Amino acid sequence: MPMPATDLFSIDEFLRQERGKDLLRFSTAGSVDDGKSTLIGRLLYDTQSVCEDHLLAIEGKGTAGPGETDFALLTDGLRAEREQGITIDVAYRSFATARRKFILADTPGHEQYTRNMATGASTADAAVLLIDASKGVLRQSRRHAYIASLLRVQHILVAVNKMDLVGFSEEVFRAVESDFSRLLDRIAEDTGNPVLARFLPICALTGESIVHRSPQMPWYSGPSLLEALEELPSAECGDKDPFRFPVQRVLRPDAMFRGFAGQIASGRVRPGDAVTVLPSGYSASVERIVTFDGDLPEACVPLSVTLVLDRPLDIGRGHLLVTAGTGAVVTQRLQAALVWMDQRPLECNRRYLLKHASHTIPALVSKLEYRVEVDTLAHVPATALEMNGICVANLQLLRPIAADAYSANRTTGSFILIDPETNSTAAAGMIRATYPDTAVEDESVDAGPVTEHERSVRWGHYGGMLELTGPESVLFRIERDLFCAGLISQHNDRDDVFFRQHPSLLEALARRQAEAGLLALVVQCDDSEWVKIRIGGMEERCHTENSEAFAAPLDRLLRHSGILPDAPTGMA
Amino acid sequence: MEQSLSHLRLLEAESIHILREVASEFERPVMLYSIGKDSSVMLRLAQKAFYPASIPFPLLHVDTGFKFREMIPFRDEAARAAGAELLVWRNEAAIAAGANPIALDTKRCCALLKTQALLDALRHHNFDAAFGGARRDEEKSRAKERIYSFRDGAGQWDPKNQRPELWNIYNSRVHPNESIRVFPLSNWTELDVWQYIHEERIPVVDLYFAKERLMYVRGEALLPIEQDFVALPGERPQRVLSRSRSLGCSPCTGAIRSCAVTIPEIIAELVGFRSSERAHRVIDHDQEGSMELKKREEYF
Numbered sequence: 001m002p003m004p005a006t007d008l009f010s011i012d013e014f015l016r017q018e019r020g021k022d023l024l025r026f027s028t029a030g031s032v033d034d035g036k037s038t039l040i041g042r043l044l045y046d047t048q049s050v051c052e053d054h055l056l057a058i059e060g061k062g063t064a065g066p067g068e069t070d071f072a073l074l075t076d077g078l079r080a081e082r083e084q085g086i087t088i089d090v091a092y093r094s095f096a097t098a099r100r101k102f103i104l105a106d107t108p109g110h111e112q113y114t115r116n117m118a119t120g121a122s123t124a125d126a127a128v129l130l131i132d133a134s135k136g137v138l139r140q141s142r143r144h145a146y147i148a149s150l151l152r153v154q155h156i157l158v159a160v161n162k163m164d165l166v167g168f169s170e171e172v173f174r175a176v177e178s179d180f181s182r183l184l185d186r187i188a189e190d191t192g193n194p195v196l197a198r199f200l201p202i203c204a205l206t207g208e209s210i211v212h213r214s215p216q217m218p219w220y221s222g223p224s225l226l227e228a229l230e231e232l233p234s235a236e237c238g239d240k241d242p243f244r245f246p247v248q249r250v251l252r253p254d255a256m257f258r259g260f261a262g263q264i265a266s267g268r269v270r271p272g273d274a275v276t277v278l279p280s281g282y283s284a285s286v287e288r289i290v291t292f293d294g295d296l297p298e299a300c301v302p303l304s305v306t307l308v309l310d311r312p313l314d315i316g317r318g319h320l321l322v323t324a325g326t327g328a329v330v331t332q333r334l335q336a337a338l339v340w341m342d343q344r345p346l347e348c349n350r351r352y353l354l355k356h357a358s359h360t361i362p363a364l365v366s367k368l369e370y371r372v373e374v375d376t377l378a379h380v381p382a383t384a385l386e387m388n389g390i391c392v393a394n395l396q397l398l399r400p401i402a403a404d405a406y407s408a409n410r411t412t413g414s415f416i417l418i419d420p421e422t423n424s425t426a427a428a429g430m431i432r433a434t435y436p437d438t439a440v441e442d443e444s445v446d447a448g449p450v451t452e453h454e455r456s457v458r459w460g461h462y463g464g465m466l467e468l469t470g471p472e473s474v475l476f477r478i479e480r481d482l483f484c485a486g487l488i489s490q491h492n493d494r495d496d497v498f499f500r501q502h503p504s505l506l507e508a509l510a511r512r513q514a515e516a517g518l519l520a521l522v523v524q525c526d527d528s529e530w531v532k533i534r535i536g537g538m539e540e541r542c543h544t545e546n547s548e549a550f551a552a553p554l555d556r557l558l559r560h561s562g563i564l565p566d567a568p569t570g571m572a
Numbered sequence: 573m574e575q576s577l578s579h580l581r582l583l584e585a586e587s588i589h590i591l592r593e594v595a596s597e598f599e600r601p602v603m604l605y606s607i608g609k610d611s612s613v614m615l616r617l618a619q620k621a622f623y624p625a626s627i628p629f630p631l632l633h634v635d636t637g638f639k640f641r642e643m644i645p646f647r648d649e650a651a652r653a654a655g656a657e658l659l660v661w662r663n664e665a666a667i668a669a670g671a672n673p674i675a676l677d678t679k680r681c682c683a684l685l686k687t688q689a690l691l692d693a694l695r696h697h698n699f700d701a702a703f704g705g706a707r708r709d710e711e712k713s714r715a716k717e718r719i720y721s722f723r724d725g726a727g728q729w730d731p732k733n734q735r736p737e738l739w740n741i742y743n744s745r746v747h748p749n750e751s752i753r754v755f756p757l758s759n760w761t762e763l764d765v766w767q768y769i770h771e772e773r774i775p776v777v778d779l780y781f782a783k784e785r786l787m788y789v790r791g792e793a794l795l796p797i798e799q800d801f802v803a804l805p806g807e808r809p810q811r812v813l814s815r816s817r818s819l820g821c822s823p824c825t826g827a828i829r830s831c832a833v834t835i836p837e838i839i840a841e842l843v844g845f846r847s848s849e850r851a852h853r854v855i856d857h858d859q860e861g862s863m864e865l866k867k868r869e870e871y872f
Binding site: 014023090103115119263302317355411414424552 | 586709748763839
């Protein structure tokens with residue numbers, strides 16, 4: 001049947017209320033069987049965020065008895081998970097109360113999914129951590145707490161679940177509370193990020209103290225879990241912090257307008273404010289804050305805006321605008337905590353791509369300071385790091401970045417490492433310290449001459465000579481593709497006056513470059529319709545008509561010649 | 573200045589950041605524009621992201637030939653008003669061969685007219701990144717979708733092997749022939765979308781508003797009369813006060829009984845609603861987890 005005629009006054013009221021709601025992002029983590037999915041299913045169900053058709057689809061399924069609903073099925077979305085009965089990936093869910101909107105990152109409990117926990121925690125303002133009251137603090141609870149603190153989730157709600165199994169005993173609850181509080185203090189000391197914890201006794205299965213306070217536990221006078229979530233201070237605003245604005249893109253619709261588009265990472269900005277451009281160090285003042293909805297008199301974190309400055313400066317993607325005098329450090333050397341996320345373990349001195357704010361830079365891990373044993377919080381010496389491992393390491397960047405410590409700024413203090421061969425996201429990094437000194441550190445290097453293998457680890461490829469013949473524009477394009485794929489090359493033009501007089505020198509020079517681990521490009525420009533690509537005795541020819549056609553043969557030659565490893569590179 | 577920013581401003585800021593990242597890091601991005609409410613919001617966000625410059629990528633509409641008639645002029649006008657280039661792609665061979673959901677069943681029809689057409693279009697234009705308007709609250713398998721959703725050379729999604737996605741740092745590296753789907757509205761809910769449309773006064777297709785429309789009533793379902801509709805013996809169309817809650821192809825998108833003629837009324841209806849918007853899409857009910865299967869094969 002059609003809905004009854006709606007009362008427009010109440011809709012306006014509703015919309016006004018909705019407009020006033022803020023947003024809290026939180027993550028959950030829990031061990032297998034400690035009832036996390038059930039808890040979330042409950043939160044969604046009791047806040048009426050589950051649709052009837054979704055409910056119908058799961059009724060009577062899963063591990064629930066006949067006529068009952070297994071709430072865990074509401075969140076375990078993927079088939080593999082339904083089959084194996086465990087949560088294996090991060091799932092994002094939304095729900096709302098009359099006061100607030102929530103986005104929750106539901107993360108897996110298994111230790112082998114530590115990386116997923118870190119992913120969920122990276123965008124969270126708060127974390128709900130489950131402890132099974134009947135089992136006490138388990139290994140995985142420690143791990144979750146550690147990750148939350150490492151990723152700087154400030155508020156942790158510790159839900160002591162399955163209180164029904166311990167007869168709703170206050171004694172048991174207080175014991176867990178005191179054990180875990182001590183542990184949290186030690187964790188915060190190790191990560192350097194203080195945690196504000198609140199303990200709540202609950203029973204997810206029966207819904208005890210999830211939304212409403214429970215009559216079963218008269219000794220507990222605190223809020224229910226949902227009430228506690230509503231009471232948390234809203235998203236750590238950071239608008240009192242110094243202004244940080246990573247430039248994502250330069251907008252130039254015409255010759256008159258030049259604006260820098262980005263999302264404010266911290267602080268606020270007004271026209272007239274003096275800003276410094278990093279890493280160049282130039283100063284300017286903000287002239288306008290431009291948006292589609294008109295210029296703003298002021299903007300604060302985390303708005304996406306476009307800034308116009310009062311003078312023409314060479315600014316592009318990757319630059320950081322900061323409040324004058326509160327400079328982030330411009331550095332090529334960092335110390336950072338890493339959570340390793342890739343199948344292939346971390347290797348020192350291997351070349352990775354570091355993506356920080358809006359730019360990507362080749363980088364290598366020069367030394368592992370220590371690996372963290374999360375169970376004992378012990379610092380263990382290490383030279384490699386497996387997936388789901390956590391370490392503190394020193395990194396060396398090929399170009400400087402402007403960065404803050406992660407404890408001061410979650411945006412300008414964080415980065416990811418990308419494997420340049422597989423393109424997988426290999427690590428999450430949180431900057432602990434920046435060293436303004438850009439001198440190359442040599443502490444981790446063994447004695448003796450630098451070997452061919454060491455060079456190949458550094459550059460991500462072996463040295464070699466690549467001969468290119470064809471129209472200049474196409475050769476430039478190929479060189480750029482190689483450059484973008486991360487190959488370190490040296491351009492040698494046969495038509496160079498010097499080489500024309502001493503042709504044998506060209507060969508000798510290119511050989512030296514190859515021995516140094518570089519890709520020596522020996523280039524001969526002509527006007528033909530064909531491009532010849534040659535490495536050693538192998539040659540490929542491509543017609544210039546199809547500008548996309550070079551990538552595959554080039555890649556083939558580079559691999560057959562052994563310059564590139566067998567896995568594909570990111571050549572576009 | 574207001575005390576704390578409302579959730580819509582936060583979601584908007586996040587989406588704009590994503591749009592700008594993709595436009596800056598990929599060589600050939602495209603925005604999949606499906607004419608529905610989510611696409612309308614996405615298009616507005618794209619205007620905002622690059623203002624005062626124009627949208628630096630084209631829109632792509634995969635036209636199955638079964639779209640409601642009034643959607644097409646709306647599409648053309650929306651693209652014109654936003655100053656965006658519009659590309660339309662149809663699987664002409666399948667359309668000419670008479671592909672339709674009745675003859676083929678919904679699944680195979682979608683595979684040809686949507687999935688195959690989309691893959692062909694992306695390959696033909698060599699797009700390496702495609703924005704889609706999908707939201708995580710739409711369906712269970714979508715709750716686990718990344719904002720940057722990586723697709724292999726065959727356009728497939730591997731839910732067990734997704735790249736971790738931390739903070740707002742997105743890994744945009746792809747090999748040749750690989751691509752990503754990007755979902756800037758990932759964190760929006762259906763209610764957020766309607767509220768935003770209301771506050772921003774974004775135009776949407778008239779089919780979303782209740783009107784007396786000729787419908788076949790089949791059990792609970794209201795089936796609109798559009799091209800090639802095949803009635804069962806004895807079926808007669810009736811005038812029903814109804815509207816669409818989501819817009820797919822006309823043979824597979826049922827309408828709902830409703831008297832909501834304004835956006836606040838739609839929102840009021842939605843808050844009272846307890847079924848998800850996709851429930852009126854015939855396509856999701858084929859088998860449990862069918863959306864996940866389709867997604868692995870590329871359907872958005």
